[in-house]
Amino acid sequence: MAKKKQIEVDLNSGWAYAPAPESKGHIKIKPQYNQFIGGKFVKPSNGKYFDTINPANSEKLSSIALGNAKDVDKAVRAARKAYSEVWSKLSGKERGKYIFRIARLIQERAREFSVIESLDGGKTIRESRDVDVPLAANHFFYYAGWADKLEYAFPNKRPTSLGVAGQIIPWNFPLLMAAWKIAPALAAGNTVVLKPAETTSLTALKLAELIKDSGLPDGVVNIVTGFGDTGAAIVNHPDVNKVAFTGSTGVGKIIQRAIAGTNKKCTLELGGKAANIIFEDASINQAVEGIVNGIYFNQGHVCCAGSRLFVQESVYEEVIRKLKDRMNTLIVGDPMDKNTDIGAINSKEQLDIINKYIKIGQQEGAEFYQPACKLPQKGNWCPPTLFTNVSQSSRITQEEIFGPVLAVQTFRTVDEVIAKANNTPYGLSAGIWTDKGAKIFNMTTKMRAGVVWANTYNKFDPTSPFGGYKESGFGREGGLHGLSAYLNLN
Amino acid sequence: MIRIKSKDLLPDFKFSPAVDQVGIEERTARFQTRSIKSETKVVGLKKVLNMIDLTTLEGKDTPGKVKQMCYKAQHLHDSIPDLPSTAAVCVYPSMVSLAKAELIGSGVKVASVSTAFPSGQAPMEVKIGDTKFAVDQGADEIDMVISRGRFHTGDYNFVFDEIAAIKEACGKARLKVILETGELGTLDKVRRASDIAMYAGADFIKTSTGKISVAATMPVTLVMLEAIKDYYYKTGIMIGMKPAGGISKAKLALHYLVMVRETLGDAWLTNEWFRFGASSLANDVLMQLVKQETGAYQSADYFSID
Amino acid sequence: MAKTVTKKNVKVLENINGVAKTNRLLVLKTYKIYIGGKFPRTESGRYYELKDSSGNLLANMCLSSRKDYRNAVVAARGASGPWAERAAFNRSQILYRIGEMLEGRRAQFVDELMQMGSSKLSAEQEVDLSIDRLIYYAGWCDKYTQIFSSINPVASAHFNFSVPEATGVVAAITSESTGLLGLVSIIAPVIAGGNSIIALASETHALCAISFAEVINSSDVPGGVVNIITGKEDELHKHMSTHMDVNSFIYAGSNAEHLKTIQVNAADNVKRILDYSKVEWNSEEGQSPYFISDHQETKTTWHPIENIGGSSSKY
Structure with a gap:
């Protein structure tokens, strides 16, 4: 019979796990990334770039175009053109097929996206591999199916698209947040100008490459990169019909004030203290x-x-x-x-x-x-x-x-x-x-x-609406409810 | 021989902690994402070999079969130097004396099932006699089964008293209590049966007889490991764990070790406190060990079946 | 406060009683405001003169202050939780009761609207439509949840559903151009959805807003669920929109600058802003369950599903 002494279990010594590094030999990161505007990768109008850093070793991974208001304007024009000439004329069925394609392409290149997400953002490969990237693909897959079924979502309403959606996403789930923003916007028939966070632009730009591969019409998705002022240029652009933001409550309030007096529709997914x-x-x-x-x-x-x-x-x-x-x-x-x-x-x-x-x-x-x-x-x-x-x-x-x-x-x-x-x-x-x-x-x-x-925590699913009460924001992302953020209900 | 001195310290087993199955499965899935490489893997695989209760529990068991298995337990694969032996062999009571003789001086223990294994549907006197016979024949360890029928009727006192009685009949032999988790229905009941067994005097708790289709699983084992941990924190007494049946691959066995390590810590990663009840696991582990050494994937033709 | 007896008031009485002529001095109503189930005067002691189209004084209305508004928000906050937690069926019956009470006082409202300038026909139409609108929303109380809820088929072993819940305390600047219908069309869906409300009545059509408060007060609506103040949008819109304990804000006025200020101020606590300035309350588009869902938050709940042996229903 064991003596009653200091009773505790030792979970920190003995048989320890040897390093098990994910291989990254097959991953290509270019030394420089341009913005994705009108279906092309274009240099920033001021010619400036900023570094993106691997937070796990402080080493530079690549240079990212520093977009400014001019670039944003170019992107919004491209999005408007794509909206009025192509995307708004396309049937829901065809729109959906493009979005399905994007979902499939992400699944095919899932490991590559996971590795880049972990390199650029510092999150563990286990999470980017098992959570972020599969959920991102699933999100596109889910909303793809909505594109030709919108009239079933809102009883007694005739939903119509809004136009150009300006979207600003945070650095904690870079690819997943891009998916949360882009997928419902496209399914609802809008075109998009999206800005990833400055510390985690890479997977959004890799997504741009993939979107190009998918054959999505030029200008339907545009990605500009940069800091807060680049985001502000999107929010303040007069030809943006909708602003979607995920980030801090502080910035969310700035955005809410900025669009006062305009007809811009807005959804905010802000902070929390659960x-x-x-x-x-x-x-x-x-x-x-x-x-x-x-x-x-x-x-x-x-x-x-x-x-x-x-x-x-x-x-x-x-x-x-x-x-x-x-x-x-x-x-x-x-x-x-x-x-x-x-x-x-x-x-x-x-x-x-x-x-x-x-x-x-x-x-x-x-x-x-x-x-x-x-x-x-x-x-x-x-x-x-x-x-x-x-x-x-x-x-x-x-x-x-x-x-x-x-x-x-x-x-x-x-x-x-x-x-x-x-x-x-x-x-x-x-x-x-x-x-x-x-x-x-x-x-x-x-x-x-x-x-x-x-009896569970931190579960996410494309079908499950997500969003806050009070100062955590308004509007929902995910599920049927996530569609209304990108539609006019007439 | 109830270790808990005062009856007041006995919990009401109706109120054993609830278990959330989905949460348990998420946790075990997480253990399975652990990637075990290089030296960690070799050390782990050798630990696994050393934790195996090499088992034969068939109606057609013969002295010949048991002898061969006893040899295998001591000579897992002689072409690899410094391999450990298995922890024990596990046989029916009638084979104990033979196995004991075959294993003299090897350090390999003899475990015997008892208590009208596998159903346990026999009177108490028979179960005690069964146990005493096995101990008299030289069994180092007794693997008993609980009365699942009585458990399901809610007669926890009966189940408790029976285990306590068998524990007494064991004398110095260590007692493993088989819950037959595949017949218990829910993880809550697995937890409850674990608590009853430990408080009644089990030295080990064991998942399964290997005689029904759902034997050891990682979720069931995790529930039992958590019960062991809670018991340890309450009493300071370490209890061993033995998943049995259904673990035939080295990779899965390593993930069981991961689960033990991250739940109970390194102290449990010896065959004094953790066992695998398995018949075909050893060869898969051996194939992996040779692969680690040579870099080439192996064929079963090169590993003895006993 | 002494009141001037006007010819108009005499005529009213004649109409109501169908008596040709009377010399009896009329007893006039003091129009107060409605906060927390009570009818106080404005704490400020101020008033403004509400006149008919010929310039005759109809009443001295309370010129509510920011403090009156603050008191109303306190009352609304206190009432919002219990109101939201009432059975939907009970809310439904209470809204229906408001409709019944309004029907019973139909003539009074027609008359007040006429005093404020409506023709008899349009006054009758407005009152009828207001009553019918209350009945419409009474019916929605225990139905909108079914329309706006969903079971979400998540890919993991969880049961997941989304339901609408009341946003909380709603402040509203109501339509200036209608005295009753605009007010009813905003209050009814907001309270049908379990919120409480502070409504600023039309400045120039305020008479029946306060009479409507009396209807509410006699309809089993718990005190604080509906609060109605009278006063000037110009003076109050800033304070109303900066209040940190208001969750949602309706603007049904017509001043674009006011709306912008409200939208800017709303950001202080991320208020939801509903711009109803273009809604035609007089038409079919003036009623819909979407006016209820405008003041609902979607709550999504997850729970694991236990399934030990992979059991299946196998039919």
Whole structure:
């Protein structure tokens, strides 16, 4: 009979995994990428380029065209021309076939896209391979089928396309967000000018190559690259009929103000600070998986991340112990290694923001925990981080950190946790963990959030509408609901 | 011989923790994305060999068959130097003394099934007699089956007491308790049966008899590993785990090791605490080991069937 | 506050009672505002004169202040949750009740509209259409959810569905040109969908807005679900649109500059803006379940589906 000593399991030593690098020999990244306008790859009008960096080793991957308002204008004109001369005249059936083609081409080149996504953005190859790229292909496949069925989507309405859609996407899911934006826009009969985030332009430009291969008429999809002012030029362009933005709430508000007084239709998918709520009657082991998946998926660069954990007091010790155990099994490091769980932080700027909040958390007196893990010398890294003993008024529980940082609070009653969970300007997502069905329905109904995961977390599907309440934005992406963002309903 | 001294410490097994099947399956899928390469793979494969309970449990078992298997357990593939032996051989009680004799000095243990294996549909006296016979014949380990029928009727006390009685009959032999998870219906019940077995005195919990079509799976094994971990945190007592049946490929076996490592830690990665109940796994592991050494994919013709 | 007795008021009474002539001094109504189920005067003490087309004073209306609006938002916030959680069937019955009450006071509203300049025919049409519109939306209360919901066939082992939920607190600047129909056409779908509302009545057609508040107040509508204030769009639109506890904003006025200001201010807390300035309330397009869905948020819920043995229904 074993003696009762310090009881803990050691998950950090012994049989360790040898490096298992994804091969990248077959991947071609050109030294320079131009913008995709009117079906051609064109140089930026000012001749300027900026570097795109591999955040895992700080090395330059390629140069990207620095688009300005002139380039945006060119792209909008190309999109308008394609809209009025070709795309709006095409039947839904034919539009759909083009979109199906794009889906298929992504599937064929899936591994290549995964590798480039991981190189450029720092996310693990496991996630880009198993999540981002397949979901992107599926999204095109799903919306392709809608193109000739729009009149079934909205009872008693005659849907018509809007025209040119200006779309601005973030760096956390570069290809997937491009798919979320482009697929429904095309299915609904619009043409597109899309700007990827400046740190992650590569897969959007590879997508442009693929779109060219698909034979999609010139100008239906245009991709301009650059920084915030390039995006602003899209938002402010008078011939853009629709603005779709995914990114921070701060920028979302700027966009909402910018289009005031215009007839531009707008959807915003903004920040979040989701509550992930663990009740004492939950399947605790699976709930711990849900916590990990909720906050450490994609380095916590997820707008719907479960960054506020609420644990019922009776199971608090158990949950925290199990969470720490699980954190010790997470492998932080080279995104290209198939065994890596947490990759590189997307940019130096983002790492600074995360570190700032970690410092704030420590100054606020919260208990801080990070598992011991070896980090690579070069690149941007942040180990999975846990703050316990925080309160509702701590800044780390109020503000979106967008990194692998979890703030834990306890609660006693259902009413208390509902009030605390909703006590935020955000309303994108929430998580509920309990084995009791009646409690699930009460909780999921009371959460002021657009996506509620019960006994699961961070699940996405093309058929499933996604989007926020309150300052997390308006409009939905995915599913039937995602179509209305790109249609006039007459 | 109940290890829990006070009855107050016994949980009400009706309230064993709930298990979410989809969550469990997502977790096991995640283990299977672990890529095991080069030295890690070689070390892992050798661990696997050393964790095997080489098994024959057939009506047509003969002394000849058991002898051959006992030789194989000690000489897995003599052309590779420094190979371990298997952990044990697993046989019916009638074959224990023979196996014991064949394995003298090898370190390979003899495990015997008992308690009217595989159905367990026999009176208590018969089960105790069955167990005592096997122990008297020299069995180092006893693999008992729980009374699934009684379990399904909700008679957890009966199941508990039966395990405790068999544990007592085992004496020094280590007791593996077979839950026959393929007959339990849900993962919640797998968890409940695991808890009953551990609190009643099991040294190991084991998935299956190998006699029904759904034997060991990664989700079922993970549920049991989590039960072991929770029990360990509650009592400080380590319990072993034995998935049995259906694990015949080296790659899958390695993923079981990954699962053990990331759930319970390295301390469980020895044959004292983890076993594979398998008959054909060893050869696939051997083929992989030779492939690692030579770089060439192997043919079954070059590996002995015993 | 003393009231001037006008010829018009006398005539009204004659019409209502069908009496040829009376010398009886009329008892006139003080038009107050409606906040949280009560009829306070504006906290500011200010008023504006509502006159008929000939320049005769109809009433001194409350010139509501930003504080009145703030009080109304507090009332609306308090009422919104419980209202949204009422059974849809119950909301349906309450909307129907509003229709019943309005029907019972049909003549009063016709008369008020006529005082404010409508012809008898158009006043009658407007009241009839308003009553019918309430009945229309009463019927939608327990149906729109079915129209706008979906079961989403996700590829993983999860049950996934999307349902509309009330956005919360809605503020509205209503149509200036209609006194009753524009107000009813905005309030009805918003509350049918479980929201609460603060509506700024038409400045120049305010009489029946307050009378409509009396109808609401006698129709089992919980206090705070509907709040109606009177005053000037020019003065209030900025404050109304900056309020951080308002989730959604309807503009049915006609001032493009005001709309733009509202849209800019709305960004402070990412309010949803609904521009109804071009809607013809008098036509078929003035009613539709899409006016309900305008103030709904889509909530998508996921839950795993357990299936141990790969069991199938096999029929």
